Amino acid sequence: MKTLAELQAIKDKMQGKVSLREGSGEKRVVVGMATCGIAAGARPVLNAFVEQVNEQGLAGSVTVTQTGCIGICQYEPVVEVFEAGQEKVTYVKMTADKVARVVEEHLKGGTPVAEFTIGNYKA
């Protein structure tokens, strides 16, 4: 049973960690959440990223955020990964199932999953 007391316990546990989870954020995962993205299935993609980044212990180095329309609606759901000093990586036609490989190979391993990127779709 999820009670407010349980939330209080989470607060007590997290309070000391607040400064720790902000700051670093070396990689930024941005999910397009405008009408086009939402209609194409961005909600489960976003939630899969949030879940797996945290489950894999990457929360200290990866932040997951939402944005509006990126302008390539026909490729939605679109996910962009930003990293300081690196070129932006654009993943297109994402699904919740594809998220695991992006988390494992790109966010953890440092190598983008080329077959999911826009370069693999555009002629």
Place this chain on the structure above:
Amino acid sequence: MKELSLNILDVTENSVKAGAALTQIRLEQTAEALTITIEDDGCGMDAETVKRVTDPFYTTRTTRSVGLGLPLLRLEAEQTGGTLTVSSRHEAAHPTNHGTIVQAVFCTNHIDCPPLGDMVATMVTLIQGHPERDFLFTHTRPDGPPVELDTRQLRQILEDVPLDGYEVLQWIQGYLREAYAAEDAEE
């Protein structure tokens, strides 16, 4: 959109963009109808804009000239014999009491009525994306106790711990899922 909860997510994003501090999402379900009300205290729109927001060729987006959020919701509501109404008080005319109310009525027994879908995922997504904003969600149902979530209440407990912390989001998800499950327990 495959489910109405996605339209609700989409339309509520407009409230966030309008600078709303508090957005209220109310679902009132009876045996025949579902009324969805999204009410915000954002900047509002002038009368001319309100007239145009359900026109697909009107949009505030800059990436292209088509905006489908409200037109889609209107189409989906009207296809069931329902309605969509938008009313707004622009901050220029109403400096202390501004905002927008979008209300969609769906006749749920109509064959073209989309399923409501996963409202829990919609609320978690809104809070994850906008932890600094407040949302008041209420869903009254004919076959179970009402489901309610007020981020202002959660914020009081959490103090300076952000709402988008993973453990907090998981708590919110579990809390809402349990509230919805109460329906099955009564049947």
